[in-house]
Amino acid sequence: MKTTGISTLFFLIVLTATVADAQVGVGAKPAKKAEVLFDGSRAMLDAKWTYWKSPRLSATLPIKWQIVKDPVDKGTVVNTNDPASAGGKYGAADIVTKKEYRDFRLHIEFLIEKPGGNSGVYLQNRYEIQVLDGDSTTHGMAAVINEAAAPYSAYNGTGKWNAYDITFRAARFVNGKRTEQPLVTIYFNGKKIHTNQAISQVWGGPNSGIDGGNDEGKGITDVPGGLKLQAEGHDVLYRNIWIEELDLKKANTDF
Template identity: 65%
Template sequence: MKAKFSSLLILASISFLTLSSLQAQTGVGQKPEKGAKVYLDGSKKSLEKNWIYWEGPRFSAEMPIKWPEVTDPVDGGKAISSIDPAGAGGKYGAADIVTKDEFKDFRAHVEFLVMAEGGNSGVYLQNRYEVQILDGDYGLHGMAALINEHLPTSEEYNGVGKWNAYDIVFRAARFEDGKLVEKPRATVYFNGVKIHEDKEISQVWGGPNSGLDGGNDGGKGITDRPGGLKLQAEGHDVRFRNIWIKKLDLASPDTDF
C-alpha cells in the first residue's frame, strides 16, 4: 500500500509540474516554444518577410506594407504599429495584414500594446475568428472576447501603454465529404490567465470584409481552407511584437492547455 501511495504521489507531482510548465509558457515576454516560428519580432524586416496584406473585398492598400516600425514605449526596442493610411477612420479590411503561411491547428503567441484610449485592432485565427483588441470595452465585442460568442472569464488587460499577450491553441473545423462535422475550437490565455477554455466557435462574424468565409451564408458557411493569422488595421496605433506560431495536429476536439 505504501509503494502504491508513493507511486500515486509521484504521478500527481509529475502532472502538477507538467501543468505548471505549460502555464508558465504564457504571458508577456514568452519565448517561442520548440518547433515554433517567429513571425514578427518588432522589426520591419520580419514584417516584410512573413506578412502580406489580406486582399479582401474592401482592400485598398498598396504593397509594400505601410505598417511602420516604431519605438517600443516600454523598453525602447522595436515594434510594428497598425496605423496604415488605408485603414484610417476604422475602415477594417482595407489594410489588414496576414501571415504568408496558412494554418489549420496551431499554437500562437501575440503581444500587443494599445497606445491610446479606445485603441482598436484584432487577432484573427485562420483569418476568420477574431480575438478582439479594444480598449475600454469588455463586452461580447470588447477586449479579449471571442467576438460575438464568448466573453472572457476575467478582465486581465494591463491597460493603455503596457504590453499584453494572447496565448492561443486553435483547432480548425473538421469536414467529411465536404460537410462540416466539427466546429472550430480555441483556448485563450490573456497575460498568463486562462480566459477561454476550449470554446467552440460557431461562425465568422463581420461580413465579407472581415476575413475568409465572412460572406458565405452570413458567416456560417465555413470552408475547409486553411488561413493565416491576421492583424487588423482600423486607424489606431496598436503595436505588435513577439508573435510566434507553432503548427499542431490535434486529433481530438480539445484545445485546453
C-alpha cells in the same frame, strides 16, 4: 483511493511542469518547434506578411504599418495605424501571414497606446479574438468575437504589454460538410479565460475575413488561412509573435 503525501507531491510537480511548458504570458519565448512570425524587424514583416485582399482593400504594398521603438522595453515593434484604415475601415489595410495554417499554438503580444484603441487577432483569417480597450462584452477585449466574453480584469490596460496564448483546432469536414466546429483555448496575460470554446461562424461580413460573406459567415469552407492582424486606424502595437503548427486529432485544445 486515499492520496498519499508522495502522490500529492508528484501531482504538484507534474502540474507545475505542465504550466511551465505552456509558456504563457508577456515575454514567453518561442516553443522549440515554433516559427517566429514577427521579431520586430522590417525585414521579417515584409518577408512573412502581406495585405489581405479584402473587398475593401485600399492599401498597396509595401506594407505601410510602421516599425517603431518599443515604448516600454528595448527593441522595436509594429504599429497597426495604416493611413488606409483611418476611421475604423477594417479590411482596408489588414495584414495576413503569407503562410496558411490549420491547427496551431499561437503567442502574440499587443499594446494599446490610447483609450478606445482597436485591432484584432484573426485565427485562420476567420475567427477574431478581439483587441479593444474599454469593452468587456462579447464584442470586447479578449472576446472570441460575438461568441464568448472574457474577464476584463485580466487586461493590463493601455500603455502596457498584454499577451494572448492560444491553441486552435480548425473545423473538421467530411465530404465537404462541416462535422465539427473549430475550438480554441486562450490564456490572457497568463490567465486561462476560454477553454475549448466552440466558434460557430465568421462575424463581420466579407471585409472581416475568409468566408465572412459566405452565407452571412455561416458557410465555413475546408481551407486553411493565415494569421491576420486588423488595422482600425488606431495606435495598437504588436511584438513577439510566434506559431507552432499542430495536428490535433481529438477535439481538445486545452493546455
